[in-house]
Amino acid sequence: MNLVVLLIFTNLVAGKVVDIETAEPLQAHITIENLNQIIFCDSLGEFSTPEITVGKYNLTISHVGFENKSIEVTVAENDTVYLNITLNQTMIPIEPIDVQSEKPVTISVQTIEQEEFQNIPGAEKDVFRAVQTLPGVNAPSDYLGIMYVRGGELYENNVFLDGIEILSPYHYFGVGSVFNTDLIERFEFYSGTFPARYGDAMSSVLTIESREPTNKTAGDMSLDFMEANWLYLCPVNNKLSFFFSAKRNYLGMLLKSFGVIEDIILPYYLDFQGKVLFNSNIGTFSVSGLRSQEESDIETTFDYDKLKIEIDGKSHSFATSWYKQFMREIRCQAHLFYGNLERHLYGEAPGPYGETETSTEEVAVEKYGISINTFMKISGIDCEIGCGGGHYSFMHSGPKVEDILYGIEIFNFSLDVDTSDYYGFLYATQRFPLIKNFVFECGGRIDRFPTIQGIVFSPRVQLIYIKNPVVYIGYGHQHQLPPLEYELEEIQSSYARCFNFGIEYLIMPTLLTKIEVYNKNYNNLVSEHYTDIQEKYFETDGYGTASGIEVSLRRYRIGSFWGWISYTYSLSKRTSPYDLNYTVTHGHRPHIFNIIFGTNSIKGLELGIKFQLASGTAYSEVIGKQWSNPGFGSGDWIPVYAPEKTYLPLYQRLDLHIEKSFGLFGFNGAFYITILNVFNHQNIQGYFYNYDVTKRKTFYMIPRVPLLGVRLKF
Template sequence: MSLLLLCVVSTILSGDVYDIDTKDPLQAHVLIVETDQIHLCNPQGTFAIPDLPLHTYGLIISHIGYKDETLTVVIQQPDTIKIQVGLSSTPIDVEQVETKAERIVAPGKRTFTKEEMEVIPGAEKDVFRAIQMIPGVSAASDYLGLFYVRGGELYENKVLFDHVEILSPYHYFGIGSAFNVDLIEDFEFHIGTVPVRYGDAVSSVLLVNSRQADTRQNGVVSIDPIEANFFCSKPLTKNLSVALSAKRNYLDVLLRELGIVEGVLLPYFFDLQAKVSIGTKYGNFSLNGLHSKEGTDIQASFAEETVELQMNGVSNTFWLDYDINASEQLSLQTYVFYSNMDRYLHGEVPTGTGSSETATEEYDVQKYGTYLHMEYSPGFVTLTIGGGIGRYELMHTGPRIEDIFYKIGSINYSLEGDTSDYYSFLYATQRFSILDLLNCEVGERIDWLPAIKDPVFSPRIKLVHKKRPNLFFAYGHHYQTPPLEYQVQEYEPLKAKSLNIGVEHLIIPGLLGKIEYYKKEYENLIRGYPTDLFFNDGTGTASGIEFSLRKYRVGRLYGMISYAYSLSKRTSPYDSTVVTSDVHRPHILNAFLGNRLPAGFEVGIKLQVSSGLAYRPVIGREGHDQWMPIYSPTKERLPYYQRIDVHVEKEFSLWGMQGELYVTLLNITNHKNIQGYLYNGDYTLRKAIYQLPRMPLVGIRIKF
């Protein structure tokens, strides 16, 4: 069906897409034929396309299981319109195209949907493992979902769920995510020059978006050797719905019973998350809660000596958000939240003299506050304004747990952090077009960070060429509160100046190529580890070039291939020299290919090859009653890391319910990747700690 709309339209075109029979909203795809841009409606079926120049456009509205709708829109002069599009259902054809894509040009932003996360081999439906396919992102271990971005530290990343910070998003040492994938709609990963809406992070911001209210009851039960998951969503009334998810892992028990690994940090965890959605004529309320609990008791033996570790922790996050669509031009979002995290860790390590040394770390953090986000689009420009205020409280005693287990230096010191302070921030962004050639975004952010005396100002700018291929430029300043468990005379905010230049080209619909050069300069980094004397004056640099080619889930074949070359150096924790960052990998190659086959089969294969991590080998020892290592003045690298994973899944029907049976084979070549080295108490012996061996995983998902 084809319609012609002759409208007095602005540079903003918005609309609602719905089922023409039931009137239920549809999360459809809107394709602009002339520009090949694909826009995804939100779960309420709404889309908005800003900054359209005067022109005639063809739109194709599509959704799997529905007939496509074709519209012609004529833009004659600046204004704003909103269209209504109803789609008629049709039987699903296995040949039908399903498209899911992010906005074509968004410098530094990567987006993955829930469906894409589920089919990446080795990701195991974990958001933190899925983002390791993104150029410039790496992990220190197969066992851990902890991620490092372009040579940055772990604490330089911020994780948000529905725009609310999660203090403990991954369980101890990153063995698993706190988020149930069935409650996730998609995630946005911002690196480089981050939008001014997000602050207090100098490496990256990960935004996880939850599913919106469902109009029909549905649920998922899944189980595999790593964890068991439950999710259920049910509308109670027309304007009230609830969603509940729970998961529990048991990989620690499985691996020990099979004798595959011994003494590896694999704590158990349990997560419970709930969401209540309330729709009103003034807007949509959402009440949310996330509760996580974890713990373990580990004994690892080496050379007749034993390392013991006990861990227990609880974290909670509760928040209320209220979305208000005041008009077609004005939208408001308000948030009120409370988060806390408590953890207790106790370690015992041998000293090499027949005795042992113990240490205990206690960590208690609370953060609460409120903030407002407003977006106004009068037609020729889009204005974004926001701000918030809250309080941050931290209490920390004991050494860092990494010292306890990996025995990096003495553990006879304590980081006595005790901070309680208010924080606040303001930001504003203006987006507009220049001569129908450039999309320009200019923003400024002001932060009053906890424990920092003076406010910090973060200007940021992005320029995108509107014609293909799309050239882009981005530059900005980013600030972050330093880890307050480190004691320094006067805290200074971590600072990063970020530059990004690149080109992005939609080769054909659904196939996106990208080349990006980046450079970052760091100031006020923490150094002084592992003693009780720390300094807040470290510096660093990170630069590199990244290539990626991504085939979205359009048709049967989809996937991604990327290569990143980078250099990253930081002030040594031991002195003032500049050395290679420990978590930096100069070369990272990722490749993933998936294929949707007939009869409900879907297969995927993933390849990862990267440089080994940098480390300082022990070249001697000193001391008497307690031995201390003497490290090499220069760093070496572990051998190259390489791993191939394969994933196969099959859809099926059982007693009127739909389901999926899947098999994943991790490290199919059984390559022995070295994670690091463990020394005995007197540093006379060491052994290699290997990462995951070849390992099959079988799982099942039942949808109801």
């Protein structure tokens, strides 16, 4: 919660928390004991309370690795109490807590700290596995980190690392994340009406905040059967510091050792990430980079039919950033960035006469530009304005092998596009007290998308009652550039009209319950059409709806226990590039129930449990077949799908993570074991049909897989 985005009220307590030895700002947590409320500092160590009444208050300030401090303050009428607080380091760890519930500025957002997601089984190596446990998020496969959010499609989510958009946050269709989780301090996940600063997404925005180098040299190393990670953070002097990390996986080797060599993705990837920070009198400068390289083979054989896909690719992201705090009222930041993505996919599939058909898909994406954001306080009103622009290019040739893999497109339908254009955006937001205990936020965003003529406007409004229980309502338009690979002739930006209503009740400082309902209406979606001679083409005239309710109970990570329980019920229908019908979204699950539990009640031992019970995913059932070229000899057998989707059998899975810490030769470390799918439940991924659609084969999700590893810190 940044101080610059908090509201200025008549009676409040504000201040800054720093390390007493180094004067470095601390993202500490402040508990107002009298009110049973918790707030936390921003990256500058600054904090500010909501409006409070006149009187005396007891504050408790805590931060991991530091001693608690208690302060009594007296607030008078029309008075702002400003505190300069210092904390002493301690060898006794004090667990941090996430207090998103006390942020009266943003709604439909969830914040997860590193200490939480690294103990979620399966998420210790992939931040997206942690996101998949949150309300409203549906994972289409155990093997993939990609997600459907509140009835949206896979491509309707946007990911930012330290304010920079990442073009390719996944490896091959989402098998793994490109981010080293040891480098992630926390992440925020927006699934409703986003702040106006975020665009080009209709379903969700994930913002990842990386760790900052400290005044001490530090490092992390971890090794298990799945992958190896290495991280090094180093201060050069009091102004210059850097970090560097590398990650390589061994998932294919692990699965082969268990005899699982068919019907799955056997990947290899190598990722590098680094950042250099320099503090000066004119601001903080940083240079960051992310490089990812990947290869993979997918092979399956059924009824003498063989499907094979080979993948290789690489992506890069580079950015130069500047940040400056002007007094306490103004903060500016700017990013100059460049990103690209190249992928090559080769596929083999059986033909109608026993021959092998081959096809190649090529994808190349490049984006560069600049963005500037300014945060200000003017007469008690928080203002945020920003702008940016740059150049975007996109090239695609061949069929979408990803669609072939999911069984939703024929093999030999080629999509060939090569386009480039400039883009730009401008946004503004203001937040102010409307009446006592009510906060109103209004904003808007103007986008000029590449390849689309004209501009689009996205209004965003929120009304929040800031006392406990917090009640909020939000409405906004969220525009996005549609997938360009579908050779669209007249392109319009796709957009969703979003409505959210929710209640958050802080039962106690560590326990939050939340209920949220939402409704979304999609417009200008990509949909397929056919000419009079049955030639396929695409237009942005599709539509859809999504609605649901999310209920959760969360205990923040403080003391011995933490975790959350959530249930999501949703309805989602839309047209798509693969279906003329207005029907259930591909991969949709109407019911999702999650339990995440962690404890460190046994000294030196961490335990994490993840359980999910959900409806099977929606899919198009094959009800027949037809010849692609009636009346002629040459052609293919094409499946005939039911007009309405059906659901796979019930999904259930239990994962377990156990971690035991140790000290050795001055190093701190931990041994850990993660068991995925403890009961080895056979969850169905989908079905594959032979060339003449007379037989089908069942694909299953991940079997029971134990992972043993060790982690060292220095």
